[in-house]
Amino acid sequence: MSISMIGIDHNRAPVDIRALFAFTRKNAGEAMEEIQKEDGILGCILLSTCNRMELWVSVPEDWEGCLYEQLCRLKGIREEKYRTYFTERSGKEAVEHLFYLTSGLKSQILGEDQILTQVKDALSLAREHFTTDGVLEVLFRMAVTAGKKIKTEVPFSHGNPSVIHQAIEFLRERGIAMENKVCMVIGNGEMGKIAAQTLREAGADVTVTVRQYRSGVVNIPLGCKRINYGERMEYLPQCDLVVSATASPNYTLKEELFQEQTLNKPVVMIDLAVPRDIDPKLADNEWITLYDMDSFKVENHSAYMAENLEQAGAIVQKQMDEFYDWYNGRTVIPRIQEIKEEAVQDLNLRIGKILRNTPMEEGDREKLQEAISVSAGKVVNKMIFGLRDSLSQDAFLECVAGLEKLYEN
Numbered sequence: 001m002s003i004s005m006i007g008i009d010h011n012r013a014p015v016d017i018r019a020l021f022a023f024t025r026k027n028a029g030e031a032m033e034e035i036q037k038e039d040g041i042l043g044c045i046l047l048s049t050c051n052r053m054e055l056w057v058s059v060p061e062d063w064e065g066c067l068y069e070q071l072c073r074l075k076g077i078r079e080e081k082y083r084t085y086f087t088e089r090s091g092k093e094a095v096e097h098l099f100y101l102t103s104g105l106k107s108q109i110l111g112e113d114q115i116l117t118q119v120k121d122a123l124s125l126a127r128e129h130f131t132t133d134g135v136l137e138v139l140f141r142m143a144v145t146a147g148k149k150i151k152t153e154v155p156f157s158h159g160n161p162s163v164i165h166q167a168i169e170f171l172r173e174r175g176i177a178m179e180n181k182v183c184m185v186i187g188n189g190e191m192g193k194i195a196a197q198t199l200r201e202a203g204a205d206v207t208v209t210v211r212q213y214r215s216g217v218v219n220i221p222l223g224c225k226r227i228n229y230g231e232r233m234e235y236l237p238q239c240d241l242v243v244s245a246t247a248s249p250n251y252t253l254k255e256e257l258f259q260e261q262t263l264n265k266p267v268v269m270i271d272l273a274v275p276r277d278i279d280p281k282l283a284d285n286e287w288i289t290l291y292d293m294d295s296f297k298v299e300n301h302s303a304y305m306a307e308n309l310e311q312a313g314a315i316v317q318k319q320m321d322e323f324y325d326w327y328n329g330r331t332v333i334p335r336i337q338e339i340k341e342e343a344v345q346d347l348n349l350r351i352g353k354i355l356r357n358t359p360m361e362e363g364d365r366e367k368l369q370e371a372i373s374v375s376a377g378k379v380v381n382k383m384i385f386g387l388r389d390s391l392s393q394d395a396f397l398e399c400v401a402g403l404e405k406l407y408e409n
Contacts, residue, residue, distance in 0.1 A: 004090040098143045119140060
């Protein structure tokens with residue numbers, strides 16, 4: 001069995017290209033069910049976020065399928081030109097990527113922990129649709145464990161390094177502070193709530209849009225106001241900053257909506273959605289400064305951050321070693337069980353005559369025979385697993401193979 005993945009992310013593809021291959025939660029579930037129907041795919045998990053989309057599968061070692069073609073088929077895309085934006089990994093390279101990704105060490109904003117929740121959600125969704133298998137289940141679960149350890153044990157220099165935090169810092173460095181700014185956040189999902197709460201904590205006057213049919217049941221961050229989504233254009237001229245972060249496949253702010261809209265002051269717009277929420281054409285409006293997900297990147301890291309990275313890397317390596325122990329053992333343990341059974345049977349045959357000639361009650365003889373079998377099995381286990389703990393993986397597997405040959409028919 002092999003672990004393989006294909007992915008597209010912010011490092012290689014701009015937001016418009018990533019949007020072509022993005023999945024909503026509903027679409028991701030349907031896509032995983034379709035993918036698992038393909039011959040040779042034993043399990044699959046689909047991870048789709050603002051910054052990346054990744055398809056993970058477990059397949060036989062000799063599987064010759066093409067994950068890129070699977071994605072294009074699902075998305076109705078025929079062009080080969082997008083292949084260059086994708087990265088494919090398998091085996092240890094794939095495992096290492098997931099552990100570092102889940103730990104926030106491959107995120108656009110280093111150390112952010114939203115990806116940890118996203119990986120957990122991807123695993124949960126695969127469980128709901130019955131598309132994960134034993135190998136992917138353990139891989140993702142142990143990667144999440146590594147991420148949790150880093151979150152609690154490694155003091156990254158960012159207090160809560162989400163995209164909106166980085167955006168606020170980005171604007172502050174350009175002379176735009178959030179104190180007393182009038183802000184509107186379009187969208188009240190996870191990203192929208194984080195944005196609203198962060199802006200409020202930074203001193204802004206924040207209003208959140210909610211859909212009218214949900215307005216009676218949706219909670220918004222403490223200290224924020226709400227308006228119906230349909231009132232966003234009436235409220236927009238009052239705003240200094242507009243953040244849009246929805247899962248909508250359509251623009252929340254279109255160019256045509258501004259044809260009869262008068263802006264009397266500059267407004268900064270931040271689009272945190274993939275696919276885009278804000279029409280890119282609005283960047284041509286002289287009153288609007290538009291930023292998207294790709295606008296906020298960290299190029300350099302402090303010595304303090306480097307020290308944190310080293311500590312995080314040690315945690316990742318330890319958790320990966322535990323996964324490899326499990327992964328390699330999942331096939332060798334049944335082999336060890338067979339060796340133990342063969343060895344116990346061999347011993348019983350060798351001492352059977354001695355026991356038959358030993359004067360004792362038949363019931364006692366059977367009990368002794370059973371006790372000898374149990375003890376012999378424990379001794380064999382102790383010796384074999386002792387070898388595992390003292391030898392390299394390759395040397396241990398050679399020993400197992402040698403022991404198997406002793407009992408070949």
